[in-house]
Amino acid sequence: MENLINDNIKNIQISGIRKFFNMVSDKDDVLSLTIGQPDFPTPEHVKDAAKHAIDNNKTTYTHNAGILPLRNGISSFVKKNYDLAYDPSTEIIVTVGASQAIDATLRTIINQGDEVILPGPVYPGYEPLIKLAGGIPVYADTRSNNFKLTSELIKKHITNQTKCIILPYPSNPTGVTLTKIELQEIANELKDCDIFILADEIYSELVYEQEHTSIGTFEEVKDKTIIVNGLSKSHSMTGWRIGFILAPAWLSQHILKVHQYNVSCATSISQYAALEALTNGLNDPIIMKAEYKKRREYVYSRLIQMGVEVIKPDGAFYFFLKFPISSKTSFDLAVQLVNDAKLALVPGDAFSIYGQGYLRLSYAYDMETLENGMNRLELFLNKTILS
Numbered sequence: 001m002e003n004l005i006n007d008n009i010k011n012i013q014i015s016g017i018r019k020f021f022n023m024v025s026d027k028d029d030v031l032s033l034t035i036g037q038p039d040f041p042t043p044e045h046v047k048d049a050a051k052h053a054i055d056n057n058k059t060t061y062t063h064n065a066g067i068l069p070l071r072n073g074i075s076s077f078v079k080k081n082y083d084l085a086y087d088p089s090t091e092i093i094v095t096v097g098a099s100q101a102i103d104a105t106l107r108t109i110i111n112q113g114d115e116v117i118l119p120g121p122v123y124p125g126y127e128p129l130i131k132l133a134g135g136i137p138v139y140a141d142t143r144s145n146n147f148k149l150t151s152e153l154i155k156k157h158i159t160n161q162t163k164c165i166i167l168p169y170p171s172n173p174t175g176v177t178l179t180k181i182e183l184q185e186i187a188n189e190l191k192d193c194d195i196f197i198l199a200d201e202i203y204s205e206l207v208y209e210q211e212h213t214s215i216g217t218f219e220e221v222k223d224k225t226i227i228v229n230g231l232s233k234s235h236s237m238t239g240w241r242i243g244f245i246l247a248p249a250w251l252s253q254h255i256l257k258v259h260q261y262n263v264s265c266a267t268s269i270s271q272y273a274a275l276e277a278l279t280n281g282l283n284d285p286i287i288m289k290a291e292y293k294k295r296r297e298y299v300y301s302r303l304i305q306m307g308v309e310v311i312k313p314d315g316a317f318y319f320f321l322k323f324p325i326s327s328k329t330s331f332d333l334a335v336q337l338v339n340d341a342k343l344a345l346v347p348g349d350a351f352s353i354y355g356q357g358y359l360r361l362s363y364a365y366d367m368e369t370l371e372n373g374m375n376r377l378e379l380f381l382n383k384t385i386l387s
Contacts, residue, residue, distance in 0.1 A: 012128040017350050020334060024344045032344040033361050033373050036172060036318065038236035040291075042273075043284050046235065049276030053269050062268050064260045066094025066244075070271050073278035074244050080282075082204065082214045084227070090249040093256055094266045094274075098202045098230040098243035103129050104258040105226050105245060106164070109196050110135040114163035119149035120354030121320070123172040123200075127352070135163065141354050146311055147174040147320070151185040164196040167215055170203040173351050173360040174320040175313020180213040187218035197225045202243075205234035205285040207315035208293050216246065223248050226255075233316075234285040235277045240270040292317050295363045295370055302374040306381055317364040320348065322357055330356055341380035343373055 002010075013019075021034045053059075065071065071088035078084040086092050095101040102125070110116065112134035118126055120139035127137045140153045154165055167186070170177040178186075190197060197215055204212040216227045230243030245255060277284065296312075299319060303310050309322040323333055330347035337343050337359070348358030363370055 008132050008134075012131055015124050015350070017124065017346050020331075020344070020346055020350065024338055027338070027342075030338055030342045030344050031369065031373050031376060033363070033365060033370070034344050034346050036233075036316075036362050036364060037238050038233060038288065038317075038364055039366060040236040040288050042236050042240070043277070043281055046237070046273050046277045046281055046284075050240075050269050050273040053272035058268050058272055060268060062265045062271060064265050065092065065256055066266055067268075067271050067275070070094055070275045070278070073275050074246075077278045077282070078214075078227075078229070078246065082212060082217065084214055084216050084246065086246045087249065091247060091252050093245040093247075093252060093259055094271060095230075095243040095245060095259060096263050096266050097232060097241040098200065098228050099125060100241075100259075100263065101228040101230070101243040101245045102126065102198070102200065103132075104255050104262060105198055105228065105247075106130060106133045106135065107258050108251070108255045109226075110163055113161060115159060115161040116164045116166060117149075117154060117157045117162060118166040119147065119153075119168070119171070121147070121173055121348060121351035121358065122166075122168060124350055124352070126166055126168070136161070138162075139352055139354060143354055147171060147176045148178060148182065150182060151189040154186060155189055158193070158195070162193075162195055164198055165190065166198045166200065168200040170207055170212075170313070170315030171318075172203070172316055173318050173346070173348070173355070173358075174311065175316045175318045176311060177207060177210075177212070177314040179210065183213055183215050184218065187215065187221045190224070191220040195224065197221055199225060199227045201227055201229045203233050203316040204229060206289055206292060206317065208289070208296070208313075210314065212315070223250075226251065231274055231277055234288075235281060236284075236288065237270075237273070237277065240267075240273055242266060242270050242274040292363065295365075295367065298367065299361070299363050299370055299374065302378070306378050308381070317362055319361045319363065320355075321345070321359050321361060323359060330358060334359055336384075337377075337380060340384070341376045343376040343380065 075088040110133035227246040345359040348355030
């Protein structure tokens, strides 16, 4: 009967991140720096709001787009933090995490054979969703460009079939982001093109030296821009599954149809928790970001001392390490690291072919774990590279 399965489903693979994590998760002596999940608990006041919602029977279906107070809260949050103006009544949709937001958006805008340009290396969750929507992923190699998808790279890859550009910044797996000037150049390049921009800004609250700039602030492309964000990374709410879509009203009405028939609405209890996070928890990400920055500085200094080639991340909580072992694939190198050093990092080829030769390290772990991990990595490199 397996031959009857949808061909698009049979032709996609389980995420390389999860595949490798699952492979090493049962090894008690292995220290893992693999998963991009905040190690902070969800703030207490947010959990209390969820408990209050349960006690007050806020357990029914909500408006398909989400409860209006939460949409109002999202509107105020993005206006205050990023100078984005979106009407909560017609231009904001609350989703089941950012992943469902991306899925609903791509299924709305992609027709069979449409091309979607995205940077390589990149988070592996985009390609399967593009293919499931009938589209064709087109990778732009960013390795010689500090992992940035710039206007020049975009221009080189645009064809008559291009329907969408994905801007996932700050980036998973590289941690780099785009400056306001670089975004302006992209806006200038695309303003006269019938091409959508899908900006995945889930790490927007975790940008260190500079302010996060959203492509949605450029009026010349706002009418073709869809912004995806959420609370998983900013408020350590990964399991609550709350994301949101910001898009012009003419487009939101169509995305809402896909969202409605897919999930009806985001979980009511999680919506009330999210409302608390966006009204009384605006400082929660600041506290977490300060700790992530300390961890970033520590890990970066250790990596530089080891002689590892790496670009210092602007945001998120990842390093993308280039290893001077050309005879091995990233996967084989990661396996050797587990076997020899009892340390797990994600193989770079999980993030497209352009991640070959790299490993991703997550620093969303406490300092003791990071110190232990860096010690194991240094010992491995001394034995493997210098011996």
